[in-house]
Amino acid sequence: MVKNKYIAIALDGAAGSGKSTTAQAICKKYKYIHVDTGLHYRAISLYLLNLNISPDSASLYLSSTPLHLTSELDKFSVKLRIDGIRYSKAELRNESMNRKVSFYARLPEVRTLLLKYQRSLPDFGKNHGFSGIIMDGRDIGSVVMPDADIKIFLHADLQLRQDRRLADGENDSITSRDQMDSTRKVAPLTCPDGALSIDTGILPIDKVVQLVSHKIASFS
């Protein structure tokens, strides 16, 4: 038992598996800070798209041009600024970005840049007085925070995940993103070793939160 330990939770899963809903519920309950790493990949992709840099030329661009990544706190979420630019949710979450993001996310130069940044975020949360961090994405338990105190992997049936996106009013290329994200060479989407795997098609959100809460309780 470790009292007042700063808890790091790695939350992984495919599109529409319930990561954001789970992360937000846990952050509200425990006053943790939330990092949505998908937004980082979306932001880098948009930054490059706005410069007319295609995925084919992005690696060369990034190896010769350093980008300045900084963090901003928005309630309990960390928002990324790239060279001072912060994109809105509407700019990052739309059909066009859903279609393009995985082409940039599979590039080693993009992942290396974000990995260094993402690994600085547990300290950012600590320094801002939070009692823990929940970071969600595709490679958090496997690559970004392999020593996380708690690892959770969410999954659900493809049709259900597609229906969730439509219900949110988002057209999403889930099948092709799933394919690209889980077959890429660097940091593919995977259920990390030691993760608690939860089917959110079977368990409702309050039960998912309960399972994560049990894990958190073992630290207090």
Ligand code: CDP
């Ligand atoms: O919200 P949703 O799960 O649909 O997607 P997201 O979390 O916003 O992630 C968008 C894309 O970023 C994914 O399809 C991946 O290509 C990429 N991504 C990644 O490669 N690694 C992460 N840790 C998070 C996202």
